Amino acid sequence: MNMTSKKMTSNKPQAAHQAEENAEIEKIRAKVRARRLQTARELAKRLQILPGGTRAFIRFNARERFEHQLLIGSFTALGFTGLLQTFSKMGFVSWIINVLLGGIETLRTIHHLAAIVFAVQAIYHFSGIVYLWFVKREPGSMWPKWDDFKGLLGMFKFNLNMAKERPAFDRFSIEEKVEYWALLWGTVIMGITGVFQWFPMLITSLLPGVAIPIARTIHAWEAILAVLSILTWHMYHTLVKENNQSIFTGMMTEEEMQENHALEYHRIVTAAEFVRKASLKHQNETRETIEVSHEMVELGTTD
């Protein structure tokens, strides 16, 4: 673009060249502004004014909530039927299997069905990530950042009374990111080792036989780790320290947002303000809105 314009300028008068350049710059600016406005609009949609003027924030959309509901169901079924098999040597466990659940074969069928649900859900989620990365070309709000480490350190400092302020978190706090990455890791591990045990004929035609007992060992230990992690880490952060129902209702109150996701709260509020002002004076952009947009750049417009 620059090369061609330079070539063209040599024959043209200085003023005309200047005007052309300015027009081009103005075009790019308009483009950036439009994209910024678009992002802001999407963000601003998450701010809902409830009847009575209370502000509420959409935290999870229907797709995300449905994913989590599927996950609760399949994870619980897998964990329950799986750990029963791991500890089937204990008397009361074998009683549960044989008397309450109708035997080991039924139990395995349930386990396999739940595994299929879990796998379908996981594949759906991974395809969402692929879309995010390769089509939208965004890293996604779960992508680990340097700030996460600072957030973790900040939490330790705050909890040890070494800092006065709780670190401000964006869309996902360090606690949620730890949860997510643990789950992701667990899903991959459990998926691979589960397939190994489900199709030992196929696997041993490709890999040494010892792969099967290794998969068995990993599957059992990882299951214990996963279930205990959910019971401690996830339950503490969502139900014990506060009753956070946003994954079921999809909504969060203003106070909850300020407490847990201060950065995101600011971004949404700022974006809403930006959109409001932009729509008021959408014909000529004022200095004021530009200032707002600068503020947005600092906070980061994208997740």
Add this chain to the structure above:
Amino acid sequence: MVNRRRTFRLILGLLGMTLALLWMGRTVSTVGADAPAQATSTPVATATPTGVQPGAGTAEPVTPPVPVDVDPHSNCLMCHSNPDFIGVFDNRQEISLFVSRDHYASSVHGQKGLQCIACHPNITGYPHSDAEQVNCLDCHDELGGNMETKFVAMRVRMPYADQRAMSLPINEFCLPCHEKEFDSTIDSAHVKVLNSGNTQAPVCMDCHGSHEMTPPDEPRSKISQTCATCHEAVYSSYQGSIHGAALEHDANPDVPSCIDCHGVHSVRGPRDPSFRGDSIVICGKCHGNKELMEKYGISTAVFNSYLDDFHGRTVNLFREKGGLSSNKAVCFDCHGVHNIRPADDPLSSVYPDNLQKTCQQCHEEASIRFPQAWLSHYTPSWESTPALFGVDIAYKFLIPGTLGGFALYIGLDVRKRWSEKQHQRARIKAIAEEELDEYDFEENDEQ
């Protein structure tokens, strides 16, 4: 009415007469009967009528008490000590009716002093049935002759279709003394076959013998030899097994004979729906016994490592449930049933070179690497399976590490939130007290 009473009296009288006759017959045979003899040239006693029910007329009277006598057998042995005494059944089958006095005396029953009628209570005298046959005086000129020297080959016609028709009813007379053993056979595979109409199914005396009965397990190898009478093919494969060889050649007291796995009187068929599942306990009884296995340098981990694995876990859960057994492999599916050999024997089904074929019995598409998926009862160690052992150790650090980290973080968070709450409470209290103080002061001022 009168008629009926008369008939009753008549029957009673007849019955009394029958009894009296029987008693007389018995006394006669005791006092004067010589051994009835008959030339072999007349093979079947002419007096034996065919089609007469055995014991008719003699079975009815009450079983008399065992007579106390110096030589209680003498009456019976008058005839039955003849080594050439042969009975012929309707189907031309022959049976020796000879009973050796010496052999009987050394048998378990003989040693206890039991007499013939203890097991043959329906034989109350001679003739054994009203269909009998031999007239003593046909052979003996005078009463009281020397019997012992006068034995001649003797063939009598037995009033039975075949040998089983005679021996099966006799077998029932084991019941009064051996009730417990008798009861335990009720559900056995042998009795099931018998009840299905096969008279060749073994009854007590087929395994224990009759007149020469000795303890069934002295020596122990006698047990399997007894079973071999019918189960010959099984026996020969058992002889080649590590268990069978040790029993036969070394008289090993620890290895199982047939009955240790199959049971004695309650012997169960291997097709019994629960036999498969229960079989693991049968093997585990010895192979999980540390004291016993140490003698032979065999690990007892085999049983537990089996229970820890997929096959064992499934089989055991089915077993605990009861009823049908799982189709997952039990001990004998891999190690063989009667032909169990040590794993380092090239003929063993679990010898490394034979493993793939063994797995393929169930897992048809098992590759050459598939058997390695089973650790051959080894507990994972650095030497045998470093990768597996390493993974196991890694998780033993990873899990406490992760959960410890979580606990630390949560613990600090709880502490902070708690102290924040306390501070807040203190602050509110302080403010309230301050306000109260001010209020009091104002009140006082007004007054």
